[in-house]
Amino acid sequence: MTTLLIVLPLAAALIVWLLPLNPVSAGALALLAALVEVGVWIQMVVRYDFAAGGLQFSERRSWFSDLDVSYHVGVYGFSVWLIGLTVVVMAATIAYAFWVGRERVRAYMGLMLFLTGAVVGVFSAQDLLLFYAFFEAMLIPLYVLIGVWGGPGRMGATLKFIIYTMAGSLLMLAAIVVYGLSQNTFDLVKIGESSSQWIFLGFVAAFAIKSPLFPLHGWLPDAYRESPPEVAAVLSGVVSKAGAYGFLRIAVAKFPDPAHDFRVPILALAAIGLIYGSLLAFRAPDLRGVIAYSSLAQMGLITMGVFAVNDLGLDGSVLQMVNHGLVSATLFLLAGMVERRTLTGELGRLGGMARGRPALATVLITTGVIALAVPLSSAFAGEFLILAGIFQRGWGWALAGAVAIVLAAMYVLRLISAVLHREVGPAVSDAALDLRPAELGVTVPLVACLLALSVWPAAISEHSFRGDHGGADVASQFK
Amino acid sequence: MIPRPQVDWFALAPVNALLLATGLALLCAVLVPRPWRKGVAASLCALGYAVAFGFAVALYVRSAHGQGVVADAFRRDRLAQLATMIVAGSGLLSVGLSYRERAREDHAAEYYSLLAAAGAGMAFFVAANNLMTLFLALEWFSISLYILCAIDRDRLGGLEAALKYLVIGSFGSAVLLFGSALVYGSSGRLDFPGIAAAGGEHDALLVFGLAMIIAGLAFKASAAPFHMWTPDVYEGAPTPVTAFMAAATKTVALVVMLRVLVTAFPTTADLWTVAIAVIAVCSLVVGNFAALVQRNVKRMLAYSSISHAGFMLIAVSADSLLGARALLYYLIPYGAMSIGAFAVVAARERELGVPVTFENMAGFGWERPLLGISMWAFMLGFAGFPLTGGFVGKFYVFAAAYRHGSTWLVIVGVLATLVSLYYYLGLVRAMFMRRTEDLQLAPIGGSPPRDAWLQGSVVVCLVVTVGTFFAVQPLIDLAKHASAGLPF
Numbered sequence: 001m002t003t004l005l006i007v008l009p010l011a012a013a014l015i016v017w018l019l020p021l022n023p024v025s026a027g028a029l030a031l032l033a034a035l036v037e038v039g040v041w042i043q044m045v046v047r048y049d050f051a052a053g054g055l056q057f058s059e060r061r062s063w064f065s066d067l068d069v070s071y072h073v074g075v076y077g078f079s080v081w082l083i084g085l086t087v088v089v090m091a092a093t094i095a096y097a098f099w100v101g102r103e104r105v106r107a108y109m110g111l112m113l114f115l116t117g118a119v120v121g122v123f124s125a126q127d128l129l130l131f132y133a134f135f136e137a138m139l140i141p142l143y144v145l146i147g148v149w150g151g152p153g154r155m156g157a158t159l160k161f162i163i164y165t166m167a168g169s170l171l172m173l174a175a176i177v178v179y180g181l182s183q184n185t186f187d188l189v190k191i192g193e194s195s196s197q198w199i200f201l202g203f204v205a206a207f208a209i210k211s212p213l214f215p216l217h218g219w220l221p222d223a224y225r226e227s228p229p230e231v232a233a234v235l236s237g238v239v240s241k242a243g244a245y246g247f248l249r250i251a252v253a254k255f256p257d258p259a260h261d262f263r264v265p266i267l268a269l270a271a272i273g274l275i276y277g278s279l280l281a282f283r284a285p286d287l288r289g290v291i292a293y294s295s296l297a298q299m300g301l302i303t304m305g306v307f308a309v310n311d312l313g314l315d316g317s318v319l320q321m322v323n324h325g326l327v328s329a330t331l332f333l334l335a336g337m338v339e340r341r342t343l344t345g346e347l348g349r350l351g352g353m354a355r356g357r358p359a360l361a362t363v364l365i366t367t368g369v370i371a372l373a374v375p376l377s378s379a380f381a382g383e384f385l386i387l388a389g390i391f392q393r394g395w396g397w398a399l400a401g402a403v404a405i406v407l408a409a410m411y412v413l414r415l416i417s418a419v420l421h422r423e424v425g426p427a428v429s430d431a432a433l434d435l436r437p438a439e440l441g442v443t444v445p446l447v448a449c450l451l452a453l454s455v456w457p458a459a460i461s462e463h464s465f466r467g468d469h470g471g472a473d474v475a476s477q478f479k
Numbered sequence: 480m481i482p483r484p485q486v487d488w489f490a491l492a493p494v495n496a497l498l499l500a501t502g503l504a505l506l507c508a509v510l511v512p513r514p515w516r517k518g519v520a521a522s523l524c525a526l527g528y529a530v531a532f533g534f535a536v537a538l539y540v541r542s543a544h545g546q547g548v549v550a551d552a553f554r555r556d557r558l559a560q561l562a563t564m565i566v567a568g569s570g571l572l573s574v575g576l577s578y579r580e581r582a583r584e585d586h587a588a589e590y591y592s593l594l595a596a597a598g599a600g601m602a603f604f605v606a607a608n609n610l611m612t613l614f615l616a617l618e619w620f621s622i623s624l625y626i627l628c629a630i631d632r633d634r635l636g637g638l639e640a641a642l643k644y645l646v647i648g649s650f651g652s653a654v655l656l657f658g659s660a661l662v663y664g665s666s667g668r669l670d671f672p673g674i675a676a677a678g679g680e681h682d683a684l685l686v687f688g689l690a691m692i693i694a695g696l697a698f699k700a701s702a703a704p705f706h707m708w709t710p711d712v713y714e715g716a717p718t719p720v721t722a723f724m725a726a727a728t729k730t731v732a733l734v735v736m737l738r739v740l741v742t743a744f745p746t747t748a749d750l751w752t753v754a755i756a757v758i759a760v761c762s763l764v765v766g767n768f769a770a771l772v773q774r775n776v777k778r779m780l781a782y783s784s785i786s787h788a789g790f791m792l793i794a795v796s797a798d799s800l801l802g803a804r805a806l807l808y809y810l811i812p813y814g815a816m817s818i819g820a821f822a823v824v825a826a827r828e829r830e831l832g833v834p835v836t837f838e839n840m841a842g843f844g845w846e847r848p849l850l851g852i853s854m855w856a857f858m859l860g861f862a863g864f865p866l867t868g869g870f871v872g873k874f875y876v877f878a879a880a881y882r883h884g885s886t887w888l889v890i891v892g893v894l895a896t897l898v899s900l901y902y903y904l905g906l907v908r909a910m911f912m913r914r915t916e917d918l919q920l921a922p923i924g925g926s927p928p929r930d931a932w933l934q935g936s937v938v939v940c941l942v943v944t945v946g947t948f949f950a951v952q953p954l955i956d957l958a959k960h961a962s963a964g965l966p967f
Binding site for chain 2: 062063064066067069104129132133134136137139140143144147148154158159162163166167170171173174177178181
């Protein structure tokens with residue numbers, strides 16, 4: 001079943017690339033594949049035994065035996081939710097791209113499907129080399145998606161993006177080689193813990209850049225601004241979670257001693273990123289800047305939850321990964337919809353879009369309110385758990401988190417008022433339509449997921465780790 | 480009467496098949512009427528390579544235990560046969576590339592004859608078991624390649640390339656010969672096991688000889704600092720010849736280097752592992768940094784081939800079974816990627832009629848999707864991205880280096896890979912992310928002719944590049960059996 005989840009989008013990508021379909025049928029086929037993927041994932045949720053927890057649906061076949069590398073995939077409770085985030089967001093973004101009508105549809109859709117398969121692979125790989133292969137494979141479609149379909153500054157953005165991420169990945173490759181050979185296996189389940197700080201730092205470099213963690217976020221603003229909106233949605237909503245997942249699955253679980261030794265510096269960087277990102281989001285002059293920097297802040301918060309390494313922090317970080325994924329994907333898609341109508345993302349030239357556009361206003365405000373973690377929202381549950389978890393590691397960290405939540409309220413409200421309220425901006429014409437049914441069809445399911453999670457955040461927070469004891473699960477290295 | 484050694488003709492079958500093809504192709508030049516000449520000569524050459532490949536496979540299967548043949552001058556073992564298979568495969572693909580090369584019309588028969596002769600020399604070279612056959616075989620295929628570089632007499636670049644290759648290549652051969660003489664002087668033996676048995680540990684004469692042999696082979700493998708000829712020759716030679724040189728010459732030079740060092744010089748392993756590691760690092764540094772500033776695609780690929788020599792030398796310097804496996808595995812996707820990349824360059828060259836630069840690759844990916852996507856895969860493979868065999872190759876090389884205790888080589892390799900991304904992805908960027916309108920040159924009249932042979936070769940290369948990522952186990956088994964005969 002796990003293999004099916006990985007192979008289905010890859011196979012669909014090949015079909016879309018190879019068959020000479022017309023644009024409409026290529027897009028429809030891609031959308032269909034993405035929806036089938038969601039269906040398969042729902043099957044997985046239904047059949048996953050959350051009471052037992054642990055690795056399920058695992059499949060293992062030897063890839064090359066002399067170094068004990070295998071094709072080993074399987075899912076844990078938290079990977080189920082991250083895969084769910086992936087397939088839902090990918091379906092929404094593919095649908096949006098289909099509706100917008102990108103040039104060279106077959107290439108575009110194929111790449112999006114390929115990306116889906118790669119991300120699902122990252123979240124389910126149980127072999128270090130396989131994990132690395134999927135981790136890198138994500139980069140290939142992203143590089144092209146930004147480089148070909150991106151905005152005017154796309155060349156610089158892709159170059160920066162690729163150099164940053166590859167620098168991290170290659171350090172991770174060196175770490176993987178050393179770690180795997182010293183343990184005589186590359187199987188993530190079998191491999192024992194290591195106390196080497198260098199190997200740990202190799203992994204952390206890759207995940208910290210992918211997340212990103214302050215001060216390794218140099219690629220972020222350009223990549224998020226120059227991408228097509230749906231690619232930015234995937235990048236911040238889904239791909240950044242690969243970094244946080246790596247922290248959880250590998251860095252914290254396999255390197256307990258180094259993770260303990262480096263906890264303070266990593267938490268400090270995360271906290272700085274959280275505050276700094278929030279402040280930048282508050283000052284950013286454009287829509288995407290606000291979302292991009294808020295993404296930096298949120299990833300800092302999630303990293304804090306992971307490195308708290310206790311039940312509350314881990315539960316909270318998994319919940320918040322899903323929340324933030326859905327929120328930032330929705331916001332980027334909405335930003336794209338606003339930019340389509342106004343041809344600009346500058347907040348100074350927007351404004352007053354709520355009047356006569358009730359659907360846009362409702363969707364944006366709902367998402368925004370969840371993003372600023374208003375009580376009873378799913379983000380509130382996630383952030384609260386993280387803060388409670390990190391409080392056990394020192395009240396100062398929790399204080400930083402609490403300050404950031406206040407800042408989050410400030411930047412989200414600024415975003416909402418700059419787009420929807422105030423007087424009508426120069427870029428907003430009266431003819432700009434409200435959200436079309438198709439656009440609602442893309443965003444409403446995402447918002448509905450968020451609302452469902454707000455009603456029952458425990459669906460994720462209590463169903464991510466074995467026996468709902470994240471700390472014990474990590475301490476046992478998810479065996 | 481001089482006693483004649485027992486000759487195992489089966490062991491020589493791949494070489495003889497190619498020699499036969501050489502002779503028959505040359506006869507075509509006089510016996511076959513002009514309109515059919517190119518086709519017949521090319522088919523004979525391809526047939527020769529195919530038969531050689533078949534014989535190499537048969538020999539591989541039936542040579543589980545290596546043995547010396549023809550008075551121990553020649554080694555019948557799986558290492559030689561695996562290398563012969565790679566050479567024969569490269570040769571076959573090069574024939575596909577060459578078929579539509581415009582300038583091929585007048586000296587077609589000679590061209591294919593020489594191409595087969597070079598392959599025969601290489602098949603002999605990898606099986607050489609003493610310094611004499613080693614040198615003879617080296618000259619045999621080198622001379623064929625010198626002429627192949629210059630076969631387009633109207634192309635000034637080709638003549639310049641051939642002259643450079645001739646002068647510097649002869650210098651390399653002379654160094655190798657001198658080194659062989661010194662080793663012979665020190666050990667009194669020509670055959671590799673004999674030299675090892677004579678075992679003059681750190682005898683000055685032997686060490687100097689060893690150093691010169693390494694230098695001579697490094698010339699052929701185009702490893703820095705013996706690489707000076709590479710960019711000019713790769714740029715000037717006809718592109719199919721460049722493709723063949725990049726894949727086959729490098730393969731045989733590295734395989735022979737592995738064989739000579741491991742079988743003949745085990746007593747000085749502490750010296751040569753360091754020397755090879757230093758050469759590897761030089762190649763990685765020179766190759767990658769010089770490639771950064773290239774605008775001509777063939778020159779960029781030339782520097783990239785220097786840096787790949789560096790990667791493969793890391794595997795040689797590990798002096799272990801794992802290292803040998805890494806090298807032999809690496810050569811397979813590397814050969815496919817090199818030939819494929821040069822094939823795409825050749826296609827573009829034929830379209831434009833000018834040297835291919837990054838600028839005039841603009842929009843190529845969208846105009847010719849098959850070639851564009853293949854080139855993309857080759858570049859990703861060179862850069863060691865997953866979904867290509869280049870990734871697994873690099874991984875094995877790093878694993879071998881780490882097992883040998885040289886973690887620093889892993890770090891150097893990783894940094895070199897990072898630098899290399901700039902120019903490999905730069906080419907992808909040029910092909911896909913710039914519009915055709917940016918292109919200042921108009922193609923030379925009409926749409927390019929369909930070239931099924933070239934496209935077929937590219938597809939084969941693509942399949943090998945991607946397939947080696949998935950089928951690692953069988954290839955590693957192949958490499959494992961091939962390296963099992965080496966005395967580690």
